[in-house]
Amino acid sequence: MRYELFYWPGIQGxxxxxxxxLEDAGAEYLDVGRGSPDxxxxxxxxxxxxxxxxxxxxxxxxxxxxxxDRVISHVANILRFLAPRLGLIxxxxxxxxxxxxxxxxxxxxxxxxxxxxxPLSSTLYYEDQRDEAGRRAELFRRHRLPRFLExxxxxxxxxxxxxxxxxxxxxxxxxxxxxQTVTGLRYAFxxxxxxxxxxxxxxxxxxxxxxxxxxxxxxxxxxxxxPFNEEGIFRHYPxxxxxx
Amino acid sequence: MRYELFYWPGIQGxxxxxxxxLEDAGAEYLDVGRGSPDxxxxxxxxxxxxxxxxxxxxxxxxxxxxxxDRVISHVANILRFLAPRLGLIxxxxxxxxxxxxxxxxxxxxxxxxxxxxxPLSSTLYYEDQRDEAGRRAELFRRHRLPRFLExxxxxxxxxxxxxxxxxxxxxxxxxxxxxQTVTGLRYAFxxxxxxxxxxxxxxxxxxxxxxxxxxxxxxxxxxxxxPFNEEGIFRHYPxxxxxx
Numbered sequence: 001m002r003y004e005l006f007y008w009p010g011i012q013g014x015x016x017x018x019x020x021x022l023e024d025a026g027a028e029y030l031d032v033g034r035g036s037p038d039x040x041x042x043x044x045x046x047x048x049x050x051x052x053x054x055x056x057x058x059x060x061x062x063x064x065x066x067x068x069d070r071v072i073s074h075v076a077n078i079l080r081f082l083a084p085r086l087g088l089i090x091x092x093x094x095x096x097x098x099x100x101x102x103x104x105x106x107x108x109x110x111x112x113x114x115x116x117x118x119p120l121s122s123t124l125y126y127e128d129q130r131d132e133a134g135r136r137a138e139l140f141r142r143h144r145l146p147r148f149l150e151x152x153x154x155x156x157x158x159x160x161x162x163x164x165x166x167x168x169x170x171x172x173x174x175x176x177x178x179x180q181t182v183t184g185l186r187y188a189f190x191x192x193x194x195x196x197x198x199x200x201x202x203x204x205x206x207x208x209x210x211x212x213x214x215x216x217x218x219x220x221x222x223x224x225x226x227p228f229n230e231e232g233i234f235r236h237y238p239x240x241x242x243x244x
Numbered sequence: 245m246r247y248e249l250f251y252w253p254g255i256q257g258x259x260x261x262x263x264x265x266l267e268d269a270g271a272e273y274l275d276v277g278r279g280s281p282d283x284x285x286x287x288x289x290x291x292x293x294x295x296x297x298x299x300x301x302x303x304x305x306x307x308x309x310x311x312x313d314r315v316i317s318h319v320a321n322i323l324r325f326l327a328p329r330l331g332l333i334x335x336x337x338x339x340x341x342x343x344x345x346x347x348x349x350x351x352x353x354x355x356x357x358x359x360x361x362x363p364l365s366s367t368l369y370y371e372d373q374r375d376e377a378g379r380r381a382e383l384f385r386r387h388r389l390p391r392f393l394e395x396x397x398x399x400x401x402x403x404x405x406x407x408x409x410x411x412x413x414x415x416x417x418x419x420x421x422x423x424q425t426v427t428g429l430r431y432a433f434x435x436x437x438x439x440x441x442x443x444x445x446x447x448x449x450x451x452x453x454x455x456x457x458x459x460x461x462x463x464x465x466x467x468x469x470x471p472f473n474e475e476g477i478f479r480h481y482p483x484x485x486x487x488x
Contacts, residue, residue: 056402057342060349060395072341074348081341097316097325098301104318105304111355119363120376121383132364132376139365151304158300 003029003082004066006046006059011232012184012225014110015063017075018082020176023219025086031224033062076103079173088173099167102155102174106181109148113185114233116140116240126230126237137240141192145185149200152178156202163202164209171213178203179210184234191241247273247326248310250290250303255476256428256469258354259307261319262326264420267463269330275468277306320347323417332417343411346399346418350425353392357429358477360384360484370474370481381484385436389429393444396422400446407446408453415457422447423454428478435485 003022007015015033022029035041049071052058059073065082072081080100083089089099119136120129152166161169166178182203186193197204210216219225228234247266251259259277266273279285293315296302303317309326316325324344327333333343363380364373396410405413410422426447430437441448454460463469472478 052398052402056404058395058398058402059345060352060392070338070341073345077341077345077348080344094314097314097321100321100324101303101317104321108304108355111352115359120380121387123383123387132379135376136364139367143365143367148304151302154296154302158296158302160300 001028001067001085003027004032005029005063006049006066007031007033007063008046009033009043010226010229012180012228012234013063013232014075016180017177018063018065018078019224020180020216020219021079021082021086021088021173023224024173024176024213024215025088026215027082027086032066074107076100076107079103079177083173086173088171088176090168090170090172095168099172099174102152102166103177105148105151106174106177109181110233112140112144112148113181113188117235117237126235130239133237133240138242141189141242145189145192146196149182149196149203153200153203156206164206166206171210175206175210176216179207179216182207183211184228187228188234188236189241190236191243245272245311245329247271248276249273249307250293250310251275251277251307252290253277253287254470254473256424256472256478257307257476258319260424261421262307262309262322263468264424264460264463265323265326265330265332265417267468268417268420268457268459269332270459271326271330276310318351320344320351323347323421327417330417332415332420334412334414334416339412343416343418346396346410347421349392349395350418350421353425354477356384356388356392357425357432361479361481370479374483377481377484382486385433385486389433389436390440393426393440393447397444397447400450408450410450415454419450419454420460423451423460426451427455428472431472432478432480433485434480435487 005015005018007013032041032045033043037044046062048054049064050058055071057071059071063075063078064071064073065078072078084091089096116137117126117133118129119132126133155166156163165171166174249259249262251257276285276289277287281288290306292298293308294302299315301315303315307319307322308315308317309322316322328335333340360381361370361377362373363376370377399410400407409415410418
C-alpha cells in the first residue's frame with residue numbers, strides 16, 4: 001500500500017505528525033502537497049479534495065490521508081488508522097483508546113501553541129495581533145506550557161510498564177508525536193524550555209531516544225524534513241519567549 | 245452496563261456531547277460530577293482521576309467516561325467508543341472513520357467558539373480580556389462561523405445517501421453533536437445566526453429533526469438538561485454578537 005499524504009507545502013505543520021509515523025515505519029508514501037502540479041500534485045491536488053470535487057466526503061482541512069479508496073482526516077484520526085497497520089501500536093483496544101486520548105491531548109496542546117502567535121484569528125498576520133500575542137504568550141509560558149508538559153511527564157512516571165514509553169512497554173506513534181511537539185517547543189521557546197526541562201527528565205530521555213532511532217535520524221537529516229520556520233505552528237519570535 | 249460520565253457540574257460544556265448520545269440511546273448512566281460528594285461523587289471524584297490517584301492513566305481534563313474498568317477521555321474518543329455500543333453508528337470501519345473526522349472538526353469548531361470569549365487564556369476572566377474578545381468575535385463572525393457552518397451544510401448536500409444525515413443514511417452521534425453546536429450558537433450569537441441560517445436549510449432541518457426525537461425532547465424538558473449560561477462554552481455576550 002502506497003499512502004498519499006495531503007498537506008500544505010513549505011511547513012512541517014500538522015502534517016509532520018503523520019510524516020514521522022510513516023518515516024519511522026519505513027512506509028511508502030507520496031507527500032502530495034510537495035509534489036509538482038504538473039503531476040496532479042501540489043496545492044491544486046489538495047484543493048480538489050477540499051472543494052468536494054474529488055470526493056463526496058470533503059475534509060475540512062489538511063492534513064488528510066488517502067489509503068486506497070479511503071480518505072481520512074485529522075492527525076489523530078489518521079494516526080489511529082495508520083498505527084496498527086504500521087506496527088506503531090498494540091492490537092489491544094483499551095491500549096488504542098488510551099493512546100488516542102493522549103494524541104488528542106497533544107492535538108489540543110498543538111492548537112494552543114499555534115494560537116500563542118495567533119490569538120485573534122488565523123486570518124490576520126502575526127504583526128496585526130502582536131500585542132495580544134505578547135499577553136497570551138506570557139500566560140501560556142506561565143500556566144499552559146508547564147501544565148501540559150508536567151502531564152506527559154506524569155504519564156511516563158505512572159506508566160506501570162515503565163517510564164520509557166507513553167503507552168505500554170513499547171514504542172508507539174504517541175512517542176513520536178511527543179517528540180515532535182517537544183522539538184518544536186525547543187525551537188519556538190528555547191528560553192522557557194531551558195527553565196522547564198530540568199524538571200522533565202523522562203520526557204527528555206524519551207525525546208533523545210526517539211531522535212536516535214535509525215529511520216528517524218535518517219529522516220531528520222534528509223531533505224524530506226523541512227526546517228522549522230515562522231510560517232508553521234512552532235515559530236520562534238523571541239518576544240513571545242520572554243526575551244527581555 | 246451502567247456508564248459513568250465525569251464532567252464538571254453547573255455547565256453543559258463538552259460533557260453535553262456525551263450526555264446527548266447517552267440520552268438519545270436511553271443508556272443507563274451516572275453523571276458523576278453532578279452527584280453528591282458524600283456518595284463518592286461530585287468534583288472530588290473527578291479530581292481523584294485527574295490527579296492520577298484513581299488510575300495510572302490519568303485523563304488530562306474532563307469529560308472522561310468510565311465503562312467497566314476502562315477510562316476513556318476526550319469527547320470524540322468517548323463518542324467513537326460509545327457509538328457502536330449505543331447503536332449510534334454503523335459497524336462499517338470506513339463510515340466510522342468518516343464520522344470520527346467530522347466529530348473532530350466539530351471539536352475544533354467548539355474550541356474556536358470557546359476561545360471567542362477567552363482569546364488570551366482560560367486562566368483569565370472574560371472581563372480581563374474583553375477588548376481582545378471583541379476583536380476576535382468580529383473575525384469569528386465574519387470568517388470562521390460561516391466557514392464551519394457552510395462546511396457542514398456542504399457535507400449534508402453532498403451525502404450520496406441523502407441530505408438528512410451527516411453520515412450515511414441514518415441518524416448518528418455526529419447528528420447529535422451538530423445539533424448541540426447549532427443550538428449553542430443560537431444561544432450565544434442569535435443575531436449572527438439569524439443572518440446565516442437562511443443559507444443553511446439542511447442544517448436547520450437536521451437540527452429540527454433531532455430536537456423532535458422522543459428521548460431528546462424528553463431530555464431537553466427534564467432537569468437533567470442544564471440551561472446554557474455564561475460559565476460554559478456557549479455564552480451570550482451581546483457585544484460579541486455584533487450588537488450595536
